[in-house]
Amino acid sequence: MSVVIRSIASYIPELRVTNDDLAKKIDTTDEWIHSHTGISTRHLAPDGMQTSDLATEAAKKALAKANIQVNDLDFILVATATPDYFGFPATACIVQDKLGASGCAAFDITAGCTGFIYALDVASSMLERHHGKHGLVIGAETLSRLVDWEDRSTAVLFGDAAGAAVVSQIDEPGRGVLSTVLGAEGSGALDLYMVQTPRTSAYSRMEPVVPKISMNGHHVYDFAVKAMTTLIERMLHETVYKLEDFAWLVPHQANARIVQAAGKRFGIPEEKFYMNIAEYANTSSASIPVALAEMEEKGLLKTNDLIMLLGFGSGLTYGSAVIRW
Numbered sequence: 039m040s041v042v043i044r045s046i047a048s049y050i051p052e053l054r055v056t057n058d059d060l061a062k063k064i065d066t067t068d069e070w071i072h073s074h075t076g077i078s079t080r081h082l083a084p085d086g087m088q089t090s091d092l093a094t095e096a097a098k099k100a101l102a103k104a105n106i107q108v109n110d111l112d113f114i115l116v117a118t119a120t121p122d123y124f125g126f127p128a129t130a131c132i133v134q135d136k137l138g139a140s141g142c143a144a145f146d147i148t149a150g151c152t153g154f155i156y157a158l159d160v161a162s163s164m165l166e167r168h169h170g171k172h173g174l175v176i177g178a179e180t181l182s183r184l185v186d187w188e189d190r191s192t193a194v195l196f197g198d199a200a201g202a203a204v205v206s207q208i209d210e211p212g213r214g215v216l217s218t219v220l221g222a223e224g225s226g227a228l229d230l231y232m233v234q235t236p237r238t239s240a241y242s243r244m245e246p247v248v249p250k251i252s253m254n255g256h257h258v259y260d261f262a263v264k265a266m267t268t269l270i271e272r273m274l275h276e277t278v279y280k281l282e283d284f285a286w287l288v289p290h291q292a293n294a295r296i297v298q299a300a301g302k303r304f305g306i307p308e309e310k311f312y313m314n315i316a317e318y319a320n321t322s323s324a325s326i327p328v329a330l331a332e333m334e335e336k337g338l339l340k341t342n343d344l345i346m347l348l349g350f351g352s353g354l355t356y357g358s359a360v361i362r363w
């Protein structure tokens with residue numbers, strides 16, 4: 039029995055904002071953003087569009103590609119740092135309703151930008167333990183809503199998007215998700231977090247505040263390079279594969295320099311990493327499924343190709359999955 043990504047699709051909001059557009063509103067330049075991150079543009083969700091809307095659109099496309107009906111789903115997992123509602127209900131439940139499904143399990147996973155890999159691992163375990171045959175694993179974000187537009191060091195980094203995978207149990211040993219590594223370093227939790235003013239008591243008259251992103255860029259950068267390096271080492275150690283066996287490494291798209299630095303340590307040519315940060319910026323848990331959907335559309339993923347997903351993010355979390363496509 040294997041767990042495969044049966045189909046993959048994305049939803050990208052139409053509104054495309056260039057670095058020059060941002061430079062008209064905040065104190066930055068295209069040259070700075072591009073040279074420090076590799077980002078040229080990002081897409082932003084219009085007012086009124088929630089994370090569940092992006093997730094639902096991506097999910098509909100993935101279901102159509104997989105030729106699976108919503109009522110065939112046994113669960114819906116949404117990895118997100120920007121749920122429709124903080125706390126509850128889970129965005130996955132809202133997605134279930136918007137898809138017209140009912141009854142299947144639905145819950146969110148909070149693992150920052152590593153969320154899609156965490157969710158994929160949970161989904162694989164659920165299917166392996168016979169919690170059904172098909173599930174949806176979605177990474178969806180509307181981070182632009184939580185960006186502090188006064189803080190140029192983070193405002194330029196993020197974009198909105200969703201990516202969705204239909205995962206299925208099939209009887210083809212050696213295919214699908216072959217190995218996963220998940221980890222976290224909670225001591226770095228406040229290196230990347232949502233600042234929120236706490237309410238002091240049940241009788242507090244404080245208005246609810248909109249949380250906003252705060253990041254210690256240097257700490258997160260160092261963590262990210264170390265996480266990528268450790269993940270690649272561990273995957274090579276824990277599987278029988280060598281770097282040459284991989285058709286693609288698909289990293290979380292946070293900063294092109296992070297990927298270049300990790301690649302240099304192993305002598306991995308840049309072309310082996312699939313990168314699309316230039317167009318979409320950092321879309322957190324959506325970045326890996328959006329990259330996979332784009333690769334699939336371009337015909338870059340062939341059946342039986344070996345690929346490695348590499349993620350890191352708030353938590354601080356990290357994770358990797360080796361997949362035989």
Ligand code: UT7
Nearest residue numbers: 066067070074151190191194255256258259262292293351
């Ligand atoms: O997905 C979650 C994971 N997140 C990440 O992986 C992000 C990790 N961190 C990074 O990618 C980098 O640390 C950043 C891209 C956030 C920042 O790059 P940096 O090379 O570390 O820049 P810096 O923070 O050291 O800032 C250098 C200079 C500063 O000016 P001074 O003090 O040297 O005069 C900043 O004020 O660049 C300035 N600066 C900017 N200038 C123009 C910071 N942001 C901007 C900006 N435009 N947007």
